[in-house]
Amino acid sequence: MKYISEFRQQDLARQLARAIAQTADPDRHYRLMEFCGGHTHAIFRYGVQDLMPANVEFIHGPGCPVCVLPTGRIENAIQLAERHDVILCTYADLMRVPAIGRNSLLKAKAGGCDIRMVYSTQDVLKIARENPGRPVVFFAIGFETTTPPTAVAIQQAQAKRLTNFSVFCNHVLTPAAMQAILDAPQPVSIDAFLGPSHVSTVIGSQAYEPFAERYAKPVVIAGFEPLDVMQSALMLIRQLNEGRHEVENEYSRAVTRQGNLKAQALMREIFELRPQFEWRGLGLIADSALKLKADYADFDAEQRFNLPAIQAADVKGCECPAILRGAKKPQDCKLLGTVCTPENPMGSCMVSSEGACAAYWSYGRLSRKSG
Amino acid sequence: MCLALPAQIIAIDPDTEMATASVDNVKVEVSLALVDDVAVGDYVLVHVGYALNKIDEDEALKTLGLFAEAGLTPNS
Ligand code: SF4
Numbered sequence: 001m002k003y004i005s006e007f008r009q010q011d012l013a014r015q016l017a018r019a020i021a022q023t024a025d026p027d028r029h030y031r032l033m034e035f036c037g038g039h040t041h042a043i044f045r046y047g048v049q050d051l052m053p054a055n056v057e058f059i060h061g062p063g064c065p066v067c068v069l070p071t072g073r074i075e076n077a078i079q080l081a082e083r084h085d086v087i088l089c090t091y092a093d094l095m096r097v098p099a100i101g102r103n104s105l106l107k108a109k110a111g112g113c114d115i116r117m118v119y120s121t122q123d124v125l126k127i128a129r130e131n132p133g134r135p136v137v138f139f140a141i142g143f144e145t146t147t148p149p150t151a152v153a154i155q156q157a158q159a160k161r162l163t164n165f166s167v168f169c170n171h172v173l174t175p176a177a178m179q180a181i182l183d184a185p186q187p188v189s190i191d192a193f194l195g196p197s198h199v200s201t202v203i204g205s206q207a208y209e210p211f212a213e214r215y216a217k218p219v220v221i222a223g224f225e226p227l228d229v230m231q232s233a234l235m236l237i238r239q240l241n242e243g244r245h246e247v248e249n250e251y252s253r254a255v256t257r258q259g260n261l262k263a264q265a266l267m268r269e270i271f272e273l274r275p276q277f278e279w280r281g282l283g284l285i286a287d288s289a290l291k292l293k294a295d296y297a298d299f300d301a302e303q304r305f306n307l308p309a310i311q312a313a314d315v316k317g318c319e320c321p322a323i324l325r326g327a328k329k330p331q332d333c334k335l336l337g338t339v340c341t342p343e344n345p346m347g348s349c350m351v352s353s354e355g356a357c358a359a360y361w362s363y364g365r366l367s368r369k370s371g
Numbered sequence: 372m373c374l375a376l377p378a379q380i381i382a383i384d385p386d387t388e389m390a391t392a393s394v395d396n397v398k399v400e401v402s403l404a405l406v407d408d409v410a411v412g413d414y415v416l417v418h419v420g421y422a423l424n425k426i427d428e429d430e431a432l433k434t435l436g437l438f439a440e441a442g443l444t445p446n447s
Binding site for chain 1: 374375376377379389400402404405406407414416418419420421423424425426427428430431433434435437438439441
């Protein structure tokens with residue numbers, strides 16, 4: 001298929017693997033953080049780690065939006081459906097994330113709550129139009145890729161006076177998370193970043209320039225296919241060998257330096273920064289998430305339903321928080337593959353198909369120590 | 372959650388900013404609200420039902436060229 005199969009060719013993968021082996025300095029260890037869960041998935045699915053020399057290591061980062069959402073916000077969503085007779089709409093990935101007492105949206109739905117999985121915010125608007133007598137709330141999560149579609153829905157709802165529609169906004173910002181990883185009191189050692197693919201189509205490669213500069217970390221915006229990941233690793237290794245720390249763009253077929261200006265303008269129109277937001281694994285981070293501006297308060301489910309802040313502990317023994325910081329790997333978790341499986345997940349990293357634990361489980365990496 | 376797929380636009384409804392696109396021969400409805408100047412035949416990246424950006428054919432070819440070049444000149 002066009003723009004997919006060309007980027008999965010085996011002979012080219014072998015060539016790239018040879019080039020990486022010859023370029024990597026055997027006396028150095030290269031720790032490359034793939035920020036985005038999609039990259040984690042590609043690395044495992046296509047065995048990219050196995051094509052790397054032993055001294056090139058991928059560290060999984062906090063770029064899976066389902067994984068970083070704290071339990072309290074999922075609990076809020078369940079309460080919306082339970083207590084306010086809301087039709088709660090959300091992307092399928094969230095349905096099985098454990099909430100308080102191992103509850104989940106899926107269990108709440110089985111218990112009679114009206115919770116619906118949607119593919120697009122257009123589906124939510126349709127549900128709102130078809131159910132004028134009931135409040136319809138979109139449980140919105142995600143980084144800068146899913147934020148503009150939420151903004152479009154709010155704008156269209158306002159234009160069409162769809163007053164039963166509102167958004168429980170949990171949109172978060174990639175650069176803020178990257179900064180939190182770099183500024184952590186005991187920072188994980190990372191030499192360079194594989195920059196997110198699709199987030200960067202929206203925010204542009206320039207969003208990472210301050211990091212490359214200030215923290216002297218090379219960033220290569222990497223496409224999602226296995227050859228993209230390998231080529232990007234090669235570009236990072238070259239930068240590190242040469243002592244450079246720049247933002248380079250391997251995914252130039254979809255990402256520009258400026259990004260999608262139309263999407264950015266729309267996000268600025270509808271949303272503003274929250275002073276702080278809690279992330280699973282990273283804690284409270286200032287200016288790291290978005291909320292609806294006062295002009296759009298009518299569409300803000302948090303205000304409409306007066307949602308309380310809920311503190312909730314993760315399941316005991318679950319290492320998701322450390323994994324999301326890059327401080328641990330899934331095989332460091334004692335629950336992996338025994339108590340915790342995709343059918344019976346204990347933590348968010350096993351639920352999302354882009355979570356690191358799910359990747360280890362799905363691609364048979366349960367016993368491999370990779371550093 | 373963050374996966375986006377390349378899709379080819381096969382029809383556009385100018386009134387609603389909605390398009391029909393083909394992903395691996397499966398037809399999907401895609402909103403064009405976030406992109407300008409998309410025409411039938413263009414490839415776009417589709418995520419949660421929205422086109423996020425156009426895919427640039429020349430840049431795709433350049434990237435494929437880079438892979439081949441890495442194989443030829445591994446020490447450069
Ligand atoms: S294996 Fe399960 S319990 Fe352990 S860190 Fe991963 S998701 Fe959490």
